[in-house]
Amino acid sequence: MTARPRDAADGPLLQVRGLEVHYPIRSGLLKRTVGAVQAVDGVDLDVERGTTYGLVGESGCGKSTLGRAVLRLTEPTGGSVRIAGEDVRAMGPEALRRARRQMQMVFQDPLASLDPRQSVESALVEPLRVHGIEGGPSAWRTRVRGLLDRVGLPAGAGAKYPHEFSGGQRQRVGIARALVLDPDLLVADEPVSALDVSVQAQVLVLLQELQADLGLTYLVIAHDLAVVKHMSTTVGVMYLGGIVEEGPSAQLYARPLHPYTRALLSAAPVPDPEAEATRERILLRGDLPSPADPPSGCRFRTRCPWVQPTRCADERPALRVVAGHSTAQRVACHWAEEIEAGTVSRADAA
Amino acid sequence: MSPSLLEVEDLRVTFSRRGQPSTTAVDGVSFSVDAGEVVGLVGESGCGKSVTSLAVMGLLPSRGTTVTGSVRFDGTDLLTMAPGQLASRRGKDLAMVFQDPMTSLNPVLTLGRQLTEVLRAHTDLDRAARKAEALDLLGRVGIPDPRRRLGEYPHQLSGGMRQRVLIAIALACSPRLIIADEPTTALDVTIQAQVLDLLTTLVRESGTAMVLITHDLGVVAGTCDRVNVLYAGRVVESASRHDLFARPRHRYTSGLLAAVPRVDAPEGSPLQPVPGSVRDRLEWDAGCAFLPRCGRGDDACRTGGIPLAPTATDLALSPGNPDHEARCVHPAGATT
Numbered sequence: 001m002t003a004r005p006r007d008a009a010d011g012p013l014l015q016v017r018g019l020e021v022h023y024p025i026r027s028g029l030l031k032r033t034v035g036a037v038q039a040v041d042g043v044d045l046d047v048e049r050g051t052t053y054g055l056v057g058e059s060g061c062g063k064s065t066l067g068r069a070v071l072r073l074t075e076p077t078g079g080s081v082r083i084a085g086e087d088v089r090a091m092g093p094e095a096l097r098r099a100r101r102q103m104q105m106v107f108q109d110p111l112a113s114l115d116p117r118q119s120v121e122s123a124l125v126e127p128l129r130v131h132g133i134e135g136g137p138s139a140w141r142t143r144v145r146g147l148l149d150r151v152g153l154p155a156g157a158g159a160k161y162p163h164e165f166s167g168g169q170r171q172r173v174g175i176a177r178a179l180v181l182d183p184d185l186l187v188a189d190e191p192v193s194a195l196d197v198s199v200q201a202q203v204l205v206l207l208q209e210l211q212a213d214l215g216l217t218y219l220v221i222a223h224d225l226a227v228v229k230h231m232s233t234t235v236g237v238m239y240l241g242g243i244v245e246e247g248p249s250a251q252l253y254a255r256p257l258h259p260y261t262r263a264l265l266s267a268a269p270v271p272d273p274e275a276e277a278t279r280e281r282i283l284l285r286g287d288l289p290s291p292a293d294p295p296s297g298c299r300f301r302t303r304c305p306w307v308q309p310t311r312c313a314d315e316r317p318a319l320r321v322v323a324g325h326s327t328a329q330r331v332a333c334h335w336a337e338e339i340e341a342g343t344v345s346r347a348d349a350a
Numbered sequence: 351m352s353p354s355l356l357e358v359e360d361l362r363v364t365f366s367r368r369g370q371p372s373t374t375a376v377d378g379v380s381f382s383v384d385a386g387e388v389v390g391l392v393g394e395s396g397c398g399k400s401v402t403s404l405a406v407m408g409l410l411p412s413r414g415t416t417v418t419g420s421v422r423f424d425g426t427d428l429l430t431m432a433p434g435q436l437a438s439r440r441g442k443d444l445a446m447v448f449q450d451p452m453t454s455l456n457p458v459l460t461l462g463r464q465l466t467e468v469l470r471a472h473t474d475l476d477r478a479a480r481k482a483e484a485l486d487l488l489g490r491v492g493i494p495d496p497r498r499r500l501g502e503y504p505h506q507l508s509g510g511m512r513q514r515v516l517i518a519i520a521l522a523c524s525p526r527l528i529i530a531d532e533p534t535t536a537l538d539v540t541i542q543a544q545v546l547d548l549l550t551t552l553v554r555e556s557g558t559a560m561v562l563i564t565h566d567l568g569v570v571a572g573t574c575d576r577v578n579v580l581y582a583g584r585v586v587e588s589a590s591r592h593d594l595f596a597r598p599r600h601r602y603t604s605g606l607l608a609a610v611p612r613v614d615a616p617e618g619s620p621l622q623p624v625p626g627s628v629r630d631r632l633e634w635d636a637g638c639a640f641l642p643r644c645g646r647g648d649d650a651c652r653t654g655g656i657p658l659a660p661t662a663t664d665l666a667l668s669p670g671n672p673d674h675e676a677r678c679v680h681p682a683g684a685t686t
Contacts, residue, residue, distance in 0.1 A: 197567070200609070270613060271612065
């Protein structure tokens, strides 16, 4: 398989503006809509060609829904998604089917996305047939075998069935399946979280090699901050349907601005007892509020250790640049400067 | 030296099924836990860490399972104890916290009922006293508004809350030993931090001993006093937390540490994956089970019965204190 020249179009490969996914809550005899679960509520993001955007957040923050909405596997209720300049939301069924060649998904559990009664080769040839890729059956099989070899599976893997593979090999099959149509964009939703620690690194390294060889663009969704840091050029932190902080990976991890990013980083376990003993801990109170009834103003304020009277509850903060930080790092917090300077006190310090 | 609170010696668990070769899930595991100590059992899926904990608790099915060795709790061997006797100690002296808070609670009973059940079984408290105790327990594990929660059902709680309730149930009779099997794996990272904090504080304050079973080296680094690394049913390395991370000896331990991405890693630091999977193993009788995945192995590793022993380097470092042991022919960081 060879890297084909990617279209050198201007602008980011993936551009998301004001994306909303609201699920209606129906109640009563007439199933009237009484409210909405705001799974994704007004997200903007740009993913440049050949880079990786890492989306991190805890369960229920909407990161998976966002990933699915980008590929229109879940129908967005508002906003726009453009891939290589084309509006995915405006596409009819046939145009969307053709566009899916460019954008593929790697799922957390590859076994669930493969037919247990179909050999891997036959499952991987299917998209080539469905999309009418030129060459015919023998060329398709050659391509599939080359791809299985490229993702590090042993010769003869194509004749096997999904259950015959180990967890790491299954994820390799899942990656090969996503690559078979030669897409530009891969959305990987928790690609390694089901794998053993020793195998996780194999899959992460494979994804990075494939990106370098094929010029792929990734949107990686994960709850593991270390995985996201390792993979990503740019990182976005999601909380309750919105991005609360975004920035180049190195800067965001070295100097996090949002209280939630700080709390996440302080809670992520590090395999080093010295580091564990010395670092600052920010323990958050309580649980994630319901996305059906998010708090007013800043959505994080109910758990924020630095919450300040009135403004946090009254006004929803927008993403903005903070003086002294790179303009690529943006944070949605009214008090980011004061928190960094230590001039506002922590509510839990008392 | 006085004996430890829990002493597991040469524990072996074999599962057999008619018409199929038997599988040895735990293959001669020994470790001990003192009061007020947190001991970690770390390893990947299939290494035998959960089966070890179930064997200690006497929770393995009797059909098709052979358990040998000894598990001495406060001097008594739990393995030879009559099932009824063991049941009377389980929940009282020995408690367990499981991974999945969704399936460990009964969905049709209120939390109050499930909390007081263990008190009814093991104490002579009357109804009112049991309820007061349950309220106190929920408060101790940090559940807001415990009075209201007592009347609620598991589905009304979040995952973190349910895990707290399980911990409250485990603590109900002030057990002397808690076995926590992946207690935070199903939880989000901020909730995980809360729950680990809670568990370790409770252990330190009450002098309870804890066995923490996990696959996450980061969790171990933050909580355990002593760590046992398991691979293919055997302990391959045993050390204090500090020594294990500062000077990993077994090639599996050092390999894992190099393969884990870290949030505090410098930009662009590469990962070094451990090749293969746990399926690629040698039988312990034929040599080191990790050999097919080890970059350092050679023919010397192809002999059975490699012992778990202090390495020459560690003996040279601290001759009087040889409690860093590894089951490795070519240990990492060796000076010889």
